[in-house]
Amino acid sequence: MSVLAAGGVRPAGAPVLSGDLVDAVRERLRGTAPGDDELVRAVEQVARDRGAVLGSAVLPAAVQAVRAAILGAGPLQPFLDDPRVSDVLVNGPRDVWVELDGRLTQTDVDLGSDDDVRALAVRLAAADGQRLDDGVPTVDARLPDGTRLHAVLPPVAGGCTLLSLRVVRARTLSMPELVRVGTVAPGLVGVLRALVDVRANLLVSGATGAGKTTLLAALLAWAGHDERIVVIEESGELAPQHPHVVRLLARRANVEGAGRVDLAELVRHALRMRPDRIVLGECRGAEVREVMAALNTGHDGGCATVHANTAADVPARLEALAALAGLSREATAAQASAAFDAVLHLRRTGPGRTRRMLAEVAVVGRTRDGLEVSTAVEADESGVLRRGPGWRRLADRLGIAGLTSLGPGTTSDPPVSPVPVGRAP
Template sequence: MRRAAIEPGLLDEVRTRLGTGPAARTGAGPDEADVADALRASGRVLGSDALRDLTRAARAELTGAGPLQPLLELPGVTDVLVNGPQEVWVDRGAGLERTAVDLGTPAAVRALAVRLAAVAGQRLDDAAPVVDGMLPDGTRLHAVVEPVAPAGAVVSLRVLRQAAFTLDALAAHGAVPRAWAGLLRALVAGRANVLISGGTGTGKTTLLAALLGLVPADERVVTVEEARELAPEHPHVVHLAARRANVEGAGAVGLTDLVRAALRMRPDRLVVGECRGAEVREVLLAMNTGHDGGLATLHANAVEHVPARLEALAALAGMPRDAVAAQAAAAVDVVLHVRRERGRRFVAEVGVAGRRDPGELEVRAAARWDGRAAAPQVADAVAWARLEGRWGPW
């Protein structure tokens, strides 16, 4: 997939014109029409096809991912990874594939990483060699440069899905067994507090968005995320995203502060895109103080490992183990574990939270699915009976 090349001189001219245009005065980024107008104003004679191609090329260089933009636009791409000038990889759902994209030299890769960081409103240099941000189109950016990355620069881009999958669509794609579709609907309708666990890239956010699409339209959903990824099909969603400190080290707004703020915004559903730190204390407290129907995700290898993960995160907030067990056992109803195998993402386990003894939390796998069998299997009859007794019939 080739994109029209744009001369450096013309690109500089377009950048200068955009810098004095309406978009710059209002603080908005240039859209495709702004870039096309700047190209026409350059005085060059361009046909309609050439203008369209150069407009896309210029916009990719100015506000997009430059030579990586065509990869981000490929159907099904979830990640674009750059390990070096000739090491560019993509993930289209079936594992990583090496591409033929050549970025030139290590210096060129570093320059691209620095420019992407600037587009995301971040700083990337020797003094601040790690950056995590978001491009204007919602693409998640993570980049590191020397001395952290001896290769010069390493860039990771994660594509924001513009269209959310519905639960029916996930079932049709084999990501959810049809036998569990009724259960998931019952959990949302019954205002169960649900945790979605899994590894990186297993589809936690995709499943979360599908569940939010089942929330009644007259309920207010407030989401809290480190970087905005959720795009549920729901008419009343308020998005809150964390903010990193500026170059002076001021202005940071963390997830803990956002969870507290969300609770003051009259949420019918509190949703945390991913629990990865001390904010888990606020989430558990919220679920224990009348904010039922909450949903959150966290990293874990299986439903049985969720207690250890919660304990580790809550320890960052100074919570002792017995307090975590007491809060989590009363707050969390069900854990849905998602897995990725051979390029397929699917809900692999349904777990039920409880207490093994007064000071220990446990999550028991009630049922499991390998992603291929016609129907999932009950793994623990007692735990499955608890599910059916509380949330059934479905």
């Protein structure tokens, strides 16, 4: 990619191919699942039929462009392939934005007409077996490479078809890398390691794009290599560096309304798969009941993520989700306080909110008023830590009840001498 002087971003080096050439290759490959060799031969043959010869310098780029047009996201595919891009947002044929290195940037990509954008959305939805038309004008889908697609057709979308593509990266960051980029304060590493080692049940919270999945993957990499981790997700985003991870993926109903397998059902199946740790990629519905039940039946070391603005908002979020499963506020407080030991809350900060950081470690408890999440440790943007009212309960859970401080960089009132926690990254 190259950043243009005008401020736009566009994929570099992609050839402009005529629509009839792409259509001819598509027709030639209709009904097949072409591999690289088949695609190369089809492009060469179609070009030859038109009296053109693609040299060794042009052919690879032409094949890549045809692959994107037929099997990928068309002109948007180079953005999905760029490791710096996390989201691609289409508001119109010439109104395409990408989140590049954590900052939204407008591109100069031209997708053609409104009908071309609609056709692209319909084709991408069909790649996941989803229907997108006037009868079903919205869709959530998962592309073959794991990219998450959300699309809305007019008139539900105000003018043009709207597309949102969330890129799933195969590479995960290790804990030392998270420390280096400022996501995790060095003084918190020992606490996090201790939480994994004592098999605490963890709830990772934060807004969309705050880094919940990235942090969770780094934590799971610390799990013993003799442990079996069963991961349950809507899309395969979580990729911990661990030798024994099995994955269960939810499936939406097909165009005929059949074949749906939801997260709650997968949690129940996971219990029969001899898990050492059960991990739910994201709690966003009634499946929270099954997760809390699983973590209350001897399956310790489990993890889940949830959307929340602050750690203090987690109780309200859990109550809202549990209500979808028919649980009362009192039942939710009883289940959640027994199921989860700690909340790890991330937020986006810094100029343009481009930096992701672990801002708070909190403990979960129950009071007469209901579920309570109490801050144990909070970090500021410079990495300085401060103990909160939940610190003693966290220390007790980690088996370090005699500890008086987190280590260098920690502030407290009154000051105390530093004592290291856990192991280094």
